[in-house]
Structures are given as C-alpha cells and as structure tokens.
Amino acid sequence: MEASLATDYYKTLGIQRSADVSDIKKAYRKLARKFHPDVNPGNDEAEQKFKEIQEAYAVLSDADKRKQYDTFGTVDGDPTAGFDPFRRAQRRSGAQGPEGFRVDFDGMGGFQDLGDIFSQFFGGARPGKTRQAPRRGADQELAVEISFADAVQGTTISLPVQRQLQCSTCGGSGTAQRSNCPSCHGVGVVISTEKLRVKVPEGVADGNRVRVAGKGADGGQGGASGDLFVRVKVRPHGFFERDGDNVHSTIPVTFPEAYLGAEVEVGTIHGPVRAKVPPGTNSGRTFRLRGKGVRNTKTRAHGDHLYTVEIVVPRVVSPAGEEVARKANELYQGNPRDALPRTL
Ligand SMILES: [Zn+2]
Structure with a gap:
C-alpha cells in the first residue's frame, strides 16, 4: 500500500x-x-x-x-x-550584504537578465562536479545608450556590471556541510555587481561592441574569465546625421547667396567652419569639408563633413518683393522644366 x-x-x-x-x-x-x-x-x-x-x-x-x-x-x-535562504536574501536587498554583493536593476534598460546569466553559466562550467578541466567563462554582453556627441568624441562610462562568480563558500558544488550551501542556495553560483569604468573610443558607431577583457563570467575550475561586450546604442542627433565616418548636414542659403556665391558658416562636429557656396549653386547640391567627419576607430583617419545647400524663399511677400521676384524670373532662360519628360 x-x-x-x-x-x-x-x-x-x-x-x-x-x-x-x-x-x-x-x-x-x-x-x-x-x-x-x-x-x-x-x-x-x-x-x-x-x-x-x-x-x-x-x-x-x-x-x-x-x-x-x-x-x-x-x-x-x-x-x-536551520536553513532559510530568504532571511539572507531580504537583508541583502536593502543595502550591501556582508559579502558586498547586491543585485541592482536600477536604470539599466538593456541589461541582461539574470536568467540568462545563470543559463550561460550552467551551459558552460557546470558546478557540482569535481575534477573537471579548467574552463574559460562565458562572454557576456550588455547594452548601453550614449549621445551622438559622446559617440563621435569618445567617453568613459561607469557601468554596474553583474557577473556570476563561483560561490566561494562551497567552491561551486552547491553543498556545504552536507546540506545546501547557504551562500548560493545550492546553485553553486553567486551574482556580484561591480562598477566598471568602460572607455568608449572616439568614433564608436551605433551597434558597435566594446570589449572589456576578463569581465565576463567566471571560469570554472580555475579557468579564465570570459569577456564583457558592451553594445553601444547611439542616440541620433537632431542636426548632424552620420553615414559611416562622414557626417551630413543641410545648410539653408538665400537665392542671392546661391546666385552670387557666398561664404557661409557650416557647423561640424569639430566646430564651425567657413565654407564656400560657389556662384550659381543649385538647391540640393552637396559640398565636402575634408577631414571634418568622425575619426575611424581602426584607421584613426577622419571622415568628411558633407553639407547640402537648400535655397530658402523669403517669408515676407510685399509689392517690392514681388517686383524683385519678377525681375529675378527674367534671369532664367526659358522654363527650367522644359527638359523634363512629360510622362512615362
Ligand atoms: Zn555555495
């Protein structure tokens, strides 16, 4: 029975x-x-x-x-x-625990969740088994968002990074004094959060990964730690647009400036530059300022700044203005649309 x-x-x-x-x-x-x-x-x-x-x-x-x-x-x-993991877990959630480890989720939108960290760890070095060969720890990745300016100029960011480390109480076996290890609740792994200063190089682009050697998962059985990869997301800029190492902007000019030619101020990521608009410049024409773009992270060479001229029409309409416009129209030789196809 x-x-x-x-x-x-x-x-x-x-x-x-x-x-x-x-x-x-x-x-x-x-x-x-x-x-x-x-x-x-x-x-x-x-x-x-x-x-x-x-x-x-x-x-x-x-x-x-x-x-x-x-x-x-x-x-x-x-x-x-005699075993209550939660007394400890609750104490830890407020301030730094006795081992100085605390899981902190604040402000980390793209942060890797702990489930992934555990599965990575367990997919690699498996705790609980003894006499295994040393194994390199898994690489970890986390995402961070920076401004356009920080990306083109380079910056140093401070990141709270969660790493899974082999539990020092039980040596990763999950068992201490013939019962579940109280430090890791029998899982063999503890999570530690450390503040890491990560240097993001000048010229980093959206989607690039910055490698921080040895700051990934702990290696098993004395193996080396994996690497941490920081995936960079760059917030777009309202004015400058990036295309590889080149930067684009649009510069409004008046009709007389376009017709007569002018020297205009063009803002670049390296500061303002006096730039030429040659006489007879059409709207939509693009000019190049060599070396005023983004520095390439590998070659260290600078890209270019490209500015596109856009002719703007005065907002104020007045009898005098109408007279000037009619006169200006006489400057065109015929209809500028004459050469266009009429249909398919
Ligand atoms: Zn343990």
Whole structure:
C-alpha cells in the first residue's frame, strides 16, 4: 500500500518516483535557477516556489529521508531546519550584504537578465562536479545608450556590471556541510555587481561592441574569465546625421547667396567652419569639408563633413518683393522644366 502524500515532492521537482540521484539533482538545479531569489527579486510567488523546491530537494536528495518519505509520505522534523535562504536574501536587498554583493536593476534598460546569466553559466562550467578541466567563462554582453556627441568624441562610462562568480563558500558544488550551501542556495553560483569604468573610443558607431577583457563570467575550475561586450546604442542627433565616418548636414542659403556665391558658416562636429557656396549653386547640391567627419576607430583617419545647400524663399511677400521676384524670373532662360519628360 502506498502512503498518500501531503506534499508531493516528486511533483514539485517534476520527476518520476523512479528518478535516480542525478535526475533529482538535474531537475532541482533547473528549477532552482528559474525560481532563484536573485533572478526574481520581490516576486513572492517565485520565493514560495523556491522554498518548495528546496524542501523537496532536501528530502529526495538524502537517501534516508527519501526512503522515509516514500514509505510514510512524510519526514520527521523539518527537512530544511536551520536553513532559510530568504532571511539572507531580504537583508541583502536593502543595502550591501556582508559579502558586498547586491543585485541592482536600477536604470539599466538593456541589461541582461539574470536568467540568462545563470543559463550561460550552467551551459558552460557546470558546478557540482569535481575534477573537471579548467574552463574559460562565458562572454557576456550588455547594452548601453550614449549621445551622438559622446559617440563621435569618445567617453568613459561607469557601468554596474553583474557577473556570476563561483560561490566561494562551497567552491561551486552547491553543498556545504552536507546540506545546501547557504551562500548560493545550492546553485553553486553567486551574482556580484561591480562598477566598471568602460572607455568608449572616439568614433564608436551605433551597434558597435566594446570589449572589456576578463569581465565576463567566471571560469570554472580555475579557468579564465570570459569577456564583457558592451553594445553601444547611439542616440541620433537632431542636426548632424552620420553615414559611416562622414557626417551630413543641410545648410539653408538665400537665392542671392546661391546666385552670387557666398561664404557661409557650416557647423561640424569639430566646430564651425567657413565654407564656400560657389556662384550659381543649385538647391540640393552637396559640398565636402575634408577631414571634418568622425575619426575611424581602426584607421584613426577622419571622415568628411558633407553639407547640402537648400535655397530658402523669403517669408515676407510685399509689392517690392514681388517686383524683385519678377525681375529675378527674367534671369532664367526659358522654363527650367522644359527638359523634363512629360510622362512615362
Ligand atoms: Zn555555495
């Protein structure tokens, strides 16, 4: 006769009653990652679920307790007595914890979520196994948005970077003193946040990645850390438009300036430049200012600034103006649209 189970630990871990130790461990680690308090800050439901998983694992991973549970449907005493990961998690969420690690989600729109960090880690160096060869830690990527000016001039940004590090209490095994490690809740990994100063080179373009060596995931078994890649998103500028290393702008000119020629001020990312508009310049014509564009991050050579002339019409209409305009029209030899096709 099978005992009726008040709490079905097998169901909690999503495993068969015939599951062996490695099945149990695998199921536990998978669920623990998903419902880990560091991954679900402030989520009471996940917290409850994590507790249930902890309890189920504490019983089923212990041969004696499992036997007792399988036979009687219950285990004497509290299987997780003396172990409350949440007392620690709550304390940590306010200020810096005793180990100086705190998960901080503030202001990081494009930040990689912790679930990804865990899956990356577990996809690479697997904790809990001993005598594995050293393995390089996974690369990590995070996104950051900067202004157009910072991109073309270069800047240094301060980033809170979350890294998963092998738990120093249990050495990554997830087990301390024959029970779940209290520091990492048995997962073998802790998350640390450190402020990183990242130099973004002059000329960085939207979508570029800046590599920060050794600031990715911790390597397993003493292996080297992976790299951190900071993906840069550049906010567009209202006036300057970038095309590779070249910068474009549109410069309004008057009809007399276009007709007679003029010297006009053209703003560039390196400051204003006096530039020529030759006599007889048509609207839409583009001129080049060599070396006034963006510095290439690799060749260090500067691109060009291209300005397109746009003839603007005076806003004020007056009898005197109309007279001038009629006179100006006499300057055209015939209809400027004469040479255009009339249809397809
Ligand atoms: Zn640990």
